[in-house]
Amino acid sequence: MGAQVHGTQSFDDKKRAEIKFNDAAMATVQKIISRYPEGKQKSALLPVLHVAQAEFGGWLSAEVMDYVASILKIKPIEVFEVASFYTMYNLKPVGKCVIEVCQTSSCWLCGAEDIVKHIEKKLNIKVGETSRDGMFTLKVAECLGSCGTAPMMQIGASFHENLTYDKVDSILDKYKSDGRQRNYTDLDFNNTL
Numbered sequence: 001m002g003a004q005v006h007g008t009q010s011f012d013d014k015k016r017a018e019i020k021f022n023d024a025a026m027a028t029v030q031k032i033i034s035r036y037p038e039g040k041q042k043s044a045l046l047p048v049l050h051v052a053q054a055e056f057g058g059w060l061s062a063e064v065m066d067y068v069a070s071i072l073k074i075k076p077i078e079v080f081e082v083a084s085f086y087t088m089y090n091l092k093p094v095g096k097c098v099i100e101v102c103q104t105s106s107c108w109l110c111g112a113e114d115i116v117k118h119i120e121k122k123l124n125i126k127v128g129e130t131s132r133d134g135m136f137t138l139k140v141a142e143c144l145g146s147c148g149t150a151p152m153m154q155i156g157a158s159f160h161e162n163l164t165y166d167k168v169d170s171i172l173d174k175y176k177s178d179g180r181q182r183n184y185t186d187l188d189f190n191n192t193l
């Protein structure tokens with residue numbers, strides 16, 4: 001029988017049994033874990049969650065968090081506590097591209113609010129929603145460390161800076177025509193961890 005960890009949600013054991021990293025992702029996970037001393041696998045949790053999010057559709061279901069817990073030999077609740085704390089982890093389904101528009105000081109002064117409104121109008125969604133075609137989810141973020149090139153937004157591992165309406169249109173059109181899911185791990189993961 002499946003355990004109950006996250007509120008009243010029951011786990012679907014069949015669904016959970018289908019959750020498994022492919023060989024390449026598991027090799028990355030094992031490499032991450034090997035960087036920490038035996039018994040300290042929990043230290044690998046953040047980067048392993050990024051791999052899991054990228055591998056399982058851009059978000060972390062309860063079943064995926066359980067799977068990560070089993071690999072790291074920690075309790076499912078420990079995974080949930082971390083995943084629910086950081087805004088980079090999505091706990092519900094998202095579009096293939098998550099747009100994060102910085103709304104902190106420099107970006108706000110340089111028109112971030114108008115950029116958000118422009119995207120909302122273009123995609124016919126509000127902040128926190130996903131476009132009907134499943135391509136984009138719109139979020140706002142606190143300072144993303146690119147204040148000198150405000151206003152800016154992040155999509156997956158890419159920063160898009162000095163935004164104008166035209167630039168936003170062209171960027172989103174390119175992502176849409178490309179059609180791929182974008183992840184924080186799209187950088188060369190082996191070189192960046």
Ligand code: FES
Pocket residue numbers: 102103104105106107108142143144145146147148150152
């Ligand atoms: S204020 Fe937007 S990147 Fe820092």
